[in-house]
Amino acid sequence: MAQIITLVARELLLETLPPLLVGPNHTNSSAIHKVDFVGQLMPWPNFEREVIAALSSPSTNWSTDTLDVRIVGPGAENSMSVEQLVLGDETGLQGRLNERLGRPVTASLQAQHHHLRAADFKASAAAAAGYTRVPDMVMLNDVSAIKVIGEVKTPWPGAHCDMLSMGVQDFEIAHGKLFRRRLGQVSRYMKELNTKHAFLSTYDKTIFLRKVDIGGVWTLQFSPVIQYDRPYNPQTETITAQQGLFYLALLRQSEPAFTTRASTRAPQRNQKWTVSRERQ
Numbered sequence: 647m648a649q650i651i652t653l654v655a656r657e658l659l660l661e662t663l664p665p666l667l668v669g670p671n672h673t674n675s676s677a678i679h680k681v682d683f684v685g686q687l688m689p690w691p692n693f694e695r696e697v698i699a700a701l702s703s704p705s706t707n708w709s710t711d712t713l714d715v716r717i718v719g720p721g722a723e724n725s726m727s728v729e730q731l732v733l734g735d736e737t738g739l740q741g742r743l744n745e746r747l748g749r750p751v752t753a754s755l756q757a758q759h760h761h762l763r764a765a766d767f768k769a770s771a772a773a774a775a776g777y778t779r780v781p782d783m784v785m786l787n788d789v790s791a792i793k794v795i796g797e798v799k800t801p802w803p804g805a806h807c808d809m810l811s812m813g814v815q816d817f818e819i820a821h822g823k824l825f826r827r828r829l830g831q832v833s834r835y836m837k838e839l840n841t842k843h844a845f846l847s848t849y850d851k852t853i854f855l856r857k858v859d860i861g862g863v864w865t866l867q868f869s870p871v872i873q874y875d876r877p878y879n880p881q882t883e884t885i886t887a888q889q890g891l892f893y894l895a896l897l898r899q900s901e902p903a904f905t906t907r908a909s910t911r912a913p914q915r916n917q918k919w920t921v922s923r924e925r926q
Contacts, residue, residue: 648721655754656708659701659888661716663746663874664729666849668802672734676805680923681830683866687822690856690867694883697893702880709757714750736800740782743798743849748783751891761788762895772839781835785895793898794843794891797832801848810851810871829855833866834920840904843894850874852887854894857904864917 653661700706717725724730729746733739748764755762767773767781771790783796799806813825832846836857844855854869872887 648717648719648725651716651718652712653714653716654708654710655713655757656701658713658750658754659892660878660886661750661888662877662886663849664727665875666739666742666801667729667732669732669734672802673736673800674803676803677736677799678805678809678828679831681827681834682823682921682923683826683829683833683919684921685833685917685919686860686863686865687817687826687829688865688867690854690869693854693869693890694885697885697889698880698883700893700896701889706758711757713753713757733800736782736798739800739849740798743796743847744783746849747847747852747887747891748785748796751888751895752785754888754892755895760895760899762786762793762899767792777839779835779838781832781839785898792839792841794845794894795832795835795839795841796845796847797835799846799848801850806848808851809848810846810853814853814868814871829866829868830920830922834922837904837919841898842901842904843898845891845894847887852890854890856894856897864919 717727722728729742731738731742733742744764752762752764762785765784765786767784769790770784770786770792772792781795782798784792785794787793799809801807809828813828816822816824829846832844832855836842836844836855842857846853846855850873852872856867858865858867869890872885872890874887876884876886878884878886878889
């Protein structure tokens with residue numbers, strides 16, 4: 647007989663994502679835009695350690711309200727705790743990531759009285775103001791301002807397979823040209839929408855991004871690759887995707903917008919960020 651395990655906010659963030667169901671018929675073309683990130687790029691130092699410290703702080707008063715349940719045991723294979731929908735394209739994947747990542751993080755944020763929600767871009771103030779590009783996912787505050795941007799790519803086309811891990815490896819052993827192309831689209835959204843925090847996900851793997859100013863130079867930092875089924879373990883400093891996104895949202899509440907500079911020595915017009923090669 648199946649068992650029902652209730653989950654409060656802190657426990658909900660510990661949940662890993664269920665495996666995707668990908669149909670035998672699906673898209674195979676690349677959806678990587680011809681936009682290159684050309685600014686200063688570096689790893690986000692101690693990202694997972696930061697997340698663990700923030701979410702385990704004794705000063706955090708975690709809500710004890712039940713937000714969700716997990717069904718385990720015999721019969722659970724047909725439950726909502728297991729992925730039931732078959733995917734074939736990026737639109738479907740966006741829906742699954744919103745459901746499996748955006749919704750639990752939003753519920754946890756709301757339970758902790760942080761006024762941010764995962765949302766469709768068209769619900770944002772930027773969309774209403776006429777911004778024409780359409781990021782796959784956003785997080786909005788109570789006045790529909792974008793605080794976090796998310797970009798999604800399917801994990802199955804050849805050009806996307808293991809694109810994040812291979813991109814990081816490319817950056818570590820070479821000049822990162824491959825990785826910079828994969829970061830181009832989401833980093834362009836960050837600048838154009840004046841947002842310092844973002845993530846790029848294939849569902850199977852996710853990286854978190856932030857813009858910082860180092861010596862007056864705009865810099866994009868990237869987290870380690872977070873695998874969908876990797877459990878939280880403070881001893882090995884591993885976190886879940888939900889914990890990563892929750893932490894990113896917390897940062898965006900307290901940090902200024904993209905264009906705020908601590909120094910005026912590097913004017914905005916001289917800063918390098920992205921270059922579009924879409925018409926080349």
